[in-house]
Amino acid sequence: MRLKDKEELAEALIELKQSQEREKQLAAENQAILDAISSITGADNKHHIFHELKRVLSLHIDFSDFVVLSRTQGEDSYRTFLTSNSAFVNAQWEQSPKFERVLDGECTILFEPNKLQGFSKLNHFLRDHIQSVLLTGIKTTISESVILLLGAKKGQFSLETRDTLSRFRPLLERAIIDIEQKESLKELVELRTQELKLAQQKAETANEAKSRFLAMMSHELRTPLNTVLGFIDLLQEDIQTPQHLEALDKMEISAELLLVLINDILDLTRIESGNFPIQKTWVELHSKLSVMLEHFSKLARDKGLEFHVDLSFSEREMLWVDPTRVIQIVFNLVGNAVKFTEQGYVSIKGKLDNDVLRISVADSGIGIERDRLEHLFTPFKQADSSITRMYGGSGLGLSITKHLTTLMNGDISVSSVKGKGSQFSVSLPVVSKPIESSPIRFTPDIELSSNLxxxxxxxxxxxxxxxxxxxxxxxxxxxxxxxxxxxxxxxxxxxxxxxxxxxxxxxxxxxxxxxxxxxxxxxxxxxxxxxxxxxxxxxxxxxxxxxxxxxxxxxx
Structure with missing residues (x-):
């Protein structure tokens, strides 16, 4: 074999060996990148990402110190974000053309780092210790990061090490973008959560203030109302003139309507603040409802309405309920039925059905349009704003009725046809038992002494x-x-x-x-x-x- 051929063969073998070594190195780097993907993508923050990058790079690149500089958008200078050398902890770095290049995607080797402004400000001992620098950068919409690999020897970094760093850069860029988006979203969630808590606190404070105000107003209105109703009662005993008595009756009705409004507002305040206890007791409900309905029977007759009552549960039946609130529910429903019915009838039915008290109130009144039914139980709203002017009322009764029904684990529904009437149906879970018979005892009439x-x-x-x-x-x-x-x-x-x-x-x-x-x-x-x-x-x-x-x- 000729000498020339031998030399060419030797060169080919050397190139093959170098190629094999390079392939082996690339395979190792690829494996390192795969390993780094698993670790970096699971990072909780940017510190974790750069710590892991430092560990992986140290397996393939020989460097003395590792420094990460960072600044957020809008800041003028870079600060040390992470470093393996405490001498760089408080260092500040100004923008430079080299930084702009690496932030655009390059990986660069500095063979004379002292010419870079940031290094020239270091003390001479540290400056002499840095003989070469390998750097790259990552720029996102949120921040800019410059990664510096510092070498203590001249020529410590080569084109191969630069290429190795270049191969890791896309992984690093993706990880930083992901973690910043994650952190940004987390900060946004924390901010919104804090704003929500603050808004909730303000709402609770405002609600408490409203409750205190309404309670105070209730007190301040009841005080003069006590005087008005008291004097009306006294005058009704003294005055005999029919004309004057009629005027006093109207005054009394107006004052009592005002009292109902005050009570409604106070009830709604207590319900909304959660201070509205349901007090159940054994009660014979049939007679209590009958007495209350007698009041509306007279009002209905005065308007020329038919008034039907059918309470099919026994008078000898005891129910475990809050009688005051059940009566309040029926009172509100029947009151509305009589008020909004000008001709025809009002019908009340009540029955026990497998430990469920079912009460329905139907009328042939003005009815409600379908698209207005959804607002029917909203406080201070009636089916039509013109109704308030025509019939009066605050629009609180049905809202309170709905709340009371819910508090007693019951349900209320309504069906209505405009111009033909409405039907409200209430169902309340109850426990019933028969009234126990007891011997009749006769007691003498008790006369209370008036000289007290x-x-x-x-x-x-x-x-x-x-x-x-x-x-x-x-x-x-x-x-x-x-x-x-x-x-x-x-x-x-x-x-x-x-x-x-x-x-x-x-x-x-x-x-x-x-x-x-x-x-x-x-x-x-x-x-x-x-x-x-x-x-x-x-x-x-x-x-x-x-x-x-x-x-x-x-x-x-």
Whole structure:
């Protein structure tokens, strides 16, 4: 074989060996990239990504230190994001053409790193330690990151190491974009969650403020209303002229309608705030409903309507329900039926069906259009805004009825045809049992003594007048005082001569609850009855806890 052929063969063998080594290296890098994909794509944050990149690169590239610089969009300088050398922790780096090139996708070798501004600011010991730099960059819509591999020897990085870093760059870019989107989404979710919590807190605060305001307004309206209704009652006893009596009757009806509105608003406030307890007890419901329906029977007859009542469950049947709320539901439904029916009939049916109380109220009234039924149980809304002007009312009754039905685990539905009438159907789960027979006992009629001394503690003068006149007409001796402190001072010397105390809650100097606690230290026998415009259940409980015997809500 000629010498030339031998040389060519040797060169070919060398190239083949180099090619095989390069293929082997590429295969190792490919495997490393595959391994890195699994680790990096599962990263929780950018720190994790760069830590894993440092570990993988160290298997294929020889470098002394690893530094990642980063800045977000809008920032002027780069800060050290991650480093293997604490000397770089607080370093700041200005933008440079080299950084712009690598951020556009290049991988670059710096053979004279001291010419780069960031390195020139380092102390001379550290600067002399850095003889070559291999760098690349990643630019996203959120941030810019520059990765620096530092070498302590000149010529430490070659074109091969640059190519190796280039092969890892797309993986790194994808991982950073994904993690930034993930972090951005997480921050957005946290921000929205915080905003939602803040909005919820504001809503709860506003709702509490609304509840306090409505409770206060209820109290402030009940106080003068007590005077109005009281004086109307007194005048009805004194005046005999039919014309004047008719005027007083209309005044009384208007005042009672105002009271119904106040009660509706207060009920809705308690329901919305979650402070509306259902108090079930064994009750003979048939007679209670019958008494209540007698009221509407007269109203219906006055309008010329037929009024049918069919309560098919037995009068000897006891039901485990909240009788007040069941009656309130029927009251609201029948009241609407009578109000919105000008001719024809109103029909009420009630029956027990496998421990379910089913009540239906039907009428031949104005009816409701189909597209308005969905708003029927919304507070302060009626089927048609013109109805409010024509028939009056706040639009709270059906909303409260719906809430009450839901609170008792029941259901309410409505069917209606415009111009022909409506039917409301309520179903409530109940437990029933027959009334136990008991021997009849005859007791003599009890005559209550009228010559009793009553102490009225009330800060409003007009209410003092009404209560005093009502009691004195019944033959009682009445003393009025303005606040709890006056009552306490009076009772210290007169406790044995007082037969009954009527106590307001809200008064200046000393309120009724505080006064009652002090009175109970003097005497535990004299009955104390709360007579107050506060009508919430918590107000009643507060009075009873203080030692009062009973609770009467104004107006009386």
């Amino acid at each position: 001394n009553v102490l009225v503690v009330e800060d409003t003068y007009s209410n003092q007048m009404v209560i005093k006149l009502l009691l004195e007409r019944s033959g009682y001796n009445v003393t009025t005082l303005n606040n709890g402190q006056e009552a306490l001072d009076y009772l210290k010397g007169n406790i044995k001569s007082v037969d009954l105390i009527l106590m307001d809650m809200s008064m200046p100097i000393m309120d009724g609850v505080t006064a009652t606690r002090h009175i109970r230290k003097l005497c535990n026998i004299t009955p104390v009855i709360a007579l107050t415009a506060h009508a919430m259940e918590c107000d009643k409980q507060k009075c009873l806890d203080a030692g009062m015997n009973a609770f009467v809500s104004k107006p009386i």
